[in-house]
Amino acid sequence: MVEKLKTVGTATPRVDGLERVxxxxxxxxxxxxxxxxxxxxxxxxxxxARVLRVDPSRALAVSGVKAxxxxxxxxxxxxxxxxxxPRRLFNNTVRLVGDPVAAVAATDRHLxxxxxxxxxxxxxxxxxxxxxxxxxxxxxxxxxxxxxxSPVFSFTNPGPGKxxxxxxxxxxxxxxxxxxxxxxxxxxxxxxxxxxxxxxxVAVARWEGDKLTVWTPTQGxxxxxxxxxxxxxIPPEKVRVICQYMGGGxxxxxxxQDSDLIAAELAQAAGQPVKLELTRKEDFIAVHGRWPTSQYxxxxxxxxxTLQAIELLGYSGMGPYKKSSGDIAxxxxxxxxxxxxxxxxxxxxxxxxxxxxxPPYPQGVFGLGSMMDEIAHDLKIDPVEFHLKNFxxxxxxxTPYTSSGLAECIRQGAELFxxxxxxxxxxxxTEPIKKGIGMAIGGxxxxxxxxxxxxxxxxxxxxxxxxxxTDIGTGAKTTMALIAAEAVGVAxxxxxxxxxxxxxxPYSVGESGSRTTSHTGGAIVEAAKxxxxxxxxxxxxxxxxxxxxxxxxxxxxxxxxxxxFAAHFVExxxxxxxxxxxxxxxxxxxxxxxxxxxxxxxxxxxGGVIQGIGMALHEQLIYDENTGIPVNPGYYGARVMTHxxxxxxxxxxxxxxxxxxxxxxxxxxxxxxxxxxxxMANAVFNAIGKRITELPMTRDKIIGASS
Amino acid sequence: xxxxxxxxxxxxxxxxxxxxxxxxALSIPVPQRGSSPDASAPTSQxxxxxxxxxxxxxxxxxxxxxxxxxxxxxxxxxxLGCDRGECGACxxxxxxxxxxxxxxxxxxxxxxxxxxxxxxARGDELDPLQQAFITHDGPQCGFCTSGQLMSAxxxxxxxxxxxxxxxxxxxxxxxxxxxxxxxxxxxxxxxxEEDTSRG
Numbered sequence: 001m002v003e004k005l006k007t008v009g010t011a012t013p014r015v016d017g018l019e020r021v022x023x024x025x026x027x028x029x030x031x032x033x034x035x036x037x038x039x040x041x042x043x044x045x046x047x048x049a050r051v052l053r054v055d056p057s058r059a060l061a062v063s064g065v066k067a068x069x070x071x072x073x074x075x076x077x078x079x080x081x082x083x084x085x086p087r088r089l090f091n092n093t094v095r096l097v098g099d100p101v102a103a104v105a106a107t108d109r110h111l112x113x114x115x116x117x118x119x120x121x122x123x124x125x126x127x128x129x130x131x132x133x134x135x136x137x138x139x140x141x142x143x144x145x146x147x148x149x150s151p152v153f154s155f156t157n158p159g160p161g162k163x164x165x166x167x168x169x170x171x172x173x174x175x176x177x178x179x180x181x182x183x184x185x186x187x188x189x190x191x192x193x194x195x196x197x198x199x200x201x202v203a204v205a206r207w208e209g210d211k212l213t214v215w216t217p218t219q220g221x222x223x224x225x226x227x228x229x230x231x232x233x234i235p236p237e238k239v240r241v242i243c244q245y246m247g248g249g250x251x252x253x254x255x256x257q258d259s260d261l262i263a264a265e266l267a268q269a270a271g272q273p274v275k276l277e278l279t280r281k282e283d284f285i286a287v288h289g290r291w292p293t294s295q296y297x298x299x300x301x302x303x304x305x306t307l308q309a310i311e312l313l314g315y316s317g318m319g320p321y322k323k324s325s326g327d328i329a330x331x332x333x334x335x336x337x338x339x340x341x342x343x344x345x346x347x348x349x350x351x352x353x354x355x356x357x358x359p360p361y362p363q364g365v366f367g368l369g370s371m372m373d374e375i376a377h378d379l380k381i382d383p384v385e386f387h388l389k390n391f392x393x394x395x396x397x398x399t400p401y402t403s404s405g406l407a408e409c410i411r412q413g414a415e416l417f418x419x420x421x422x423x424x425x426x427x428x429x430t431e432p433i434k435k436g437i438g439m440a441i442g443g444x445x446x447x448x449x450x451x452x453x454x455x456x457x458x459x460x461x462x463x464x465x466x467x468x469x470t471d472i473g474t475g476a477k478t479t480m481a482l483i484a485a486e487a488v489g490v491a492x493x494x495x496x497x498x499x500x501x502x503x504x505x506p507y508s509v510g511e512s513g514s515r516t517t518s519h520t521g522g523a524i525v526e527a528a529k530x531x532x533x534x535x536x537x538x539x540x541x542x543x544x545x546x547x548x549x550x551x552x553x554x555x556x557x558x559x560x561x562x563x564x565f566a567a568h569f570v571e572x573x574x575x576x577x578x579x580x581x582x583x584x585x586x587x588x589x590x591x592x593x594x595x596x597x598x599x600x601x602x603x604x605x606x607g608g609v610i611q612g613i614g615m616a617l618h619e620q621l622i623y624d625e626n627t628g629i630p631v632n633p634g635y636y637g638a639r640v641m642t643h644x645x646x647x648x649x650x651x652x653x654x655x656x657x658x659x660x661x662x663x664x665x666x667x668x669x670x671x672x673x674x675x676x677x678x679x680m681a682n683a684v685f686n687a688i689g690k691r692i693t694e695l696p697m698t699r700d701k702i703i704g705a706s707s
Numbered sequence: 708x709x710x711x712x713x714x715x716x717x718x719x720x721x722x723x724x725x726x727x728x729x730x731x732a733l734s735i736p737v738p739q740r741g742s743s744p745d746a747s748a749p750t751s752q753x754x755x756x757x758x759x760x761x762x763x764x765x766x767x768x769x770x771x772x773x774x775x776x777x778x779x780x781x782x783x784x785x786x787l788g789c790d791r792g793e794c795g796a797c798x799x800x801x802x803x804x805x806x807x808x809x810x811x812x813x814x815x816x817x818x819x820x821x822x823x824x825x826x827x828a829r830g831d832e833l834d835p836l837q838q839a840f841i842t843h844d845g846p847q848c849g850f851c852t853s854g855q856l857m858s859a860x861x862x863x864x865x866x867x868x869x870x871x872x873x874x875x876x877x878x879x880x881x882x883x884x885x886x887x888x889x890x891x892x893x894x895x896x897x898x899x900e901e902d903t904s905r906g
Binding site for chain 1: 748767769777778782783784785786787788789790791793794796823824825827828833837840841842844845846847848849850851852853856874875876878879880881882883884885886887888889890891892
């Protein structure tokens with residue numbers, strides 16, 4: 001257990017709680033500027049088509065319509081929109097239903113909507129392909145010349161690589177299978193789901209001379225700033241990005257969005273500020289969601305359950321633009337001498353597959369976690385015992401972890417959940433309502449890296465903390481304030497966090513990869529050392545004096561791996577006649593190192609679990625195979641979780657001591673969703689004795705499997 | 708075929724969409740107007756009482772209540788999440804009942820009494836629900852929070868001591884994608900314990 005600290009580790013309501021409950025919190029959509037125009041985007045109704053003609057003249061003739069952009073007068077490449085090919089704001093060819101064809105700025109939002117209908121577009125529809133595996137078959141329409149296999153891309157090497165599968169190998173899987181007593185095979189499918197954060201995409205752009213200010217919800221003002229500067233080819237000091245409050249994102253608001261650039265270009269063309277608001281439907285089909293996967297596993301074990309070899313052949317559907325890795329992850333949570341993983345990331349004519357909370361994990365743990373459960377079941381080994389035998393001791397069996405509470409998460413979780421008492425063999429309950437329990441393990445990287453912080457201590461004793469974070473909903477502002485208060489040694493009430501504005505804050509890594517606490521919190525701790533030294537040497541400042549300290553550390557882990565771990569346990573009730581699944585009890589065990597704020601950290605876990613249950617049971621963006629049109633964009637169609645569906649989630653932290661990061665804190669935001677779908681699928685199996693191999697586990701599949 | 712506009716859709720469906728879970732018992736009078744909904748922006752003079760303050764405003768008939776509150780009265784605490792009656796971020800109290808203001812035309816609200824999130828506190832004194840939302844960490848991203856508060860307020864006005872099940876039912880039309888449902892429920896039940904006397 002970690003040593004108790006003064007401020008860090010105390011359950012603390014958010015420093016901006018009052019703003020959030022009184023409606024005073026200012027989100028980007030609340031910005032209203034004098035002379036501001038409203039913008040709307042015309043989008044392709046076809047999944048794949050050439051734009052033969054686009055004629056905005058009838059729209060431009062309407063009084064109040066101030067600017068129209070199309071591919072004919074706007075050739076801007078959205079620099080972070082695709083890592084493989086130049087993706088323009090308006091592409092010709094259009095490659096998915098929802099690809100922008102034109103944008104209108106008008107004096108009124110209704111006028112802008114009406115004007116869209118007056119833009120004449122002639123399309124030549126092309127063949128299209130929706131499924132990743134079909135897209136690789138001979139004869140499939142080529143979305144880009146040279147075929148649909150997309151280039152390898154990784155976050156450590158962000159440039160476009162070769163068009164080849166991503167391959168990871170260790171040991172010798174063929175030998176591993178030969179040495180195994182039993183070999184298991186399985187095929188698992190996950191579907192495209194949308195982040196569906198409550199705040200839709202919006203951007204307000206204003207030019208003052210040659211300086212552009214963009215108010216936009218972004219999970220990284222610094223990266224958004226860089227992307228806008230790069231895409232529009234304007235110097236960085238001429239761009240200001242502001243995001244004071246944002247309504248979630250879960251990976252949907254990484255970097256800049258094309259809407260930021262379109263708003264800026266319309267504002268430039270019209271000579272007036274522009275607000276571009278995306279509708280909920282546009283957010284579902286034209287931003288991005290979790291990539292769908294097809295996962296073929298082959299796993300060899302000894303009869304005592306010891307893993308010998310894991311082979312994964314996977315396909316991920318990325319839509320027509322490559323914004324993220326497309327990986328299928330989870331194998332690293334297990335120790336195993338021989339691994340072969342081969343992932344094909346494929347262009348398709350669907351909504352873009354990119355970051356959504358724990359991007360490659362929940363779907364990977366669904367497939368792999370189901371396989372592990374199947375093996376334990378077949379070998380008649382208790383799943384808890386099976387996991388205690390096989391969980392990862394060293395990262396990829398070779399690199400020590402800075403800390404690991406995974407064993408404790410599994411052991412204590414099983415006890416708190418009363419696993420043994422609840423356990424009964426798969427499918428043994430009586431019809432029609434059957435109970436079952438399941439578990440899965442997971443985690444998420446907690447790397448260190450570059451961020452900056454500027455601290456100012458004034459003569460009133462107020463500590464001003466300038467950090468380039470945005471609080472996506474994690475409570476990051478509060479976390480930063482707690483870390484600063486602890487590190488400098490002042491009361492939390494004396495801390496003022498200045499964030500979300502590139503003109504007032506230094507670089508921060510951005511709210512992705514669960515990195516804000518480690519990176520930017522780490523920078524605060526570094527700056528605080530300097531500030532405290534100044535304080536000790538010079539005493540408190542007087543009058544207009546201030547003590548100022550800054551730090552831009554870029555720590556790197558060497559020879560160690562840093563990972564936050566989790567083990568989840570769930571009991572479900574399955575109605576085999578109605579096909580419904582209801583979680584009854586949920587225990588989430590997390591090792592995130594030291595917990596900076598137990599209140600908000602537990603909220604993160606609870607939310608991640610419930611989000612994951614939605615992915616397990618309901619959510620899927622369904623495409624009409626004949627037309628390539630998504631048929632259920634929106635909350636109702638996606639069947640996201642509601643108050644009626646959400647179980648009470650019991651959260652426990654195993655606070656391992658970790659020598660890295662601010663006070664030993666590891667990642668919190670993404671780990672909670674990682675094991676959920678696997679645990680739910682295993683609980684459903686335990687209930688009905690049949691394994692659902694395709695997400696989501698909707699009623700039709702449950703009834704089909706039960707009868 | 709005439710294109711479907713929001714106005715024609717809402718009028719044909721004959722009702723605004725009440726927040727799911729609160730049985731849509733509101734009967735909403737649909738004002739009869741001569742002009743075609745597709746003609747260029749007919750307007751009406753309406754009176755609203757918002758958070759106790761009377762307003763007389765000229766509105767386009769196609770404007771929703773959300774638009775009028777946010778864009779014309781500056782009450783941006785009411786959020787717009789889906790603009791189609793699915794998420795509940797825009798929930799306000801209309802004559803004490805919670806309604807989706809995105810699916811309620813401003814002209815229908817003529818003469819009505821409306822409460823938004825800005826009207827919950829009395830001066831510096833927070834509504835017990837607001838205080839409980841802070842203490843129990845209800846808002847994560849906070850975008851659904853105003854709507855959650857308004858549905859919770861409607862619930863406690865009708866039913867000062869709800870059971871957990873009643874609270875879930877009453878709030879079912881308010882989606883939280885951060886999925887902080889445990890916290891919101893805790894907060895509502897805690898506020899109900901503390902004080903249910905307010906309207």
